[in-house]
Amino acid sequence: xxxxxxxxxxxxxxxxxxxxxxxxxxxxxxxxxxxxxxxxxxxxxxxxxxxxxxxxxxxxxxxxxxxxxxxxxxxxxxxxxxxxxxxxxxxxxxxxxxxxxxxxxxxxxxxxxxxxxxxxxxxxx
Numbered sequence: 001x002x003x004x005x006x007x008x009x010x011x012x013x014x015x016x017x018x019x020x021x022x023x024x025x026x027x028x029x030x031x032x033x034x035x036x037x038x039x040x041x042x043x044x045x046x047x048x049x050x051x052x053x054x055x056x057x058x059x060x061x062x063x064x065x066x067x068x069x070x071x072x073x074x075x076x077x078x079x080x081x082x083x084x085x086x087x088x089x090x091x092x093x094x095x096x097x098x099x100x101x102x103x104x105x106x107x108x109x110x111x112x113x114x115x116x117x118x119x120x121x122x123x124x125x
Contacts, residue, residue: 002032004120005097010115012122013071016097017110024079025110027099029061029070032106032123037063040089045081045103052076059102061092073113080104111118 004010008018014033018026034040042062052058054076057069081103085091091100112124 002030002035002123004098004116005029008097009073009110010119011071011073011113015070015072015073017113018101020104024104024106026101026104027073028096030119031096033068034093034096034100037068038062038065038093039063040092043085043089043092043102045085046078048060048078048080050078050124052078057088061089061102065100074110075105076105077105078105085107 005016008016010016010030014030014031016028020026031045039082040063044060046052046058052072052075053086054072054074056072058072059070061068061070082101084099085092085102
């Protein structure tokens, strides 16, 4: 069974978002997503300062099985990327909720994201 943490929100496309409490958010892919993708070999991150519209693909994770787009959960501005992933993409597999986060962003709101229970229900489908 996939680990789903209660302290964050989720998208139907398997990204998670953690509210940092200062109008910034940290984002990554869920344990379910990393397990489906398999061993990560490359992560293509956006640039700091990029502005992205909600639901746009703006980052890519590549595994031995497939490449998968990462979609913006809201209109956002990138404020930091996880540079460790450039040399250690496997952090996404080993620690998707902690050391394997993808980026940090600012957004006016992240309304419409799923809580952990609602996200769990999407995995049953």
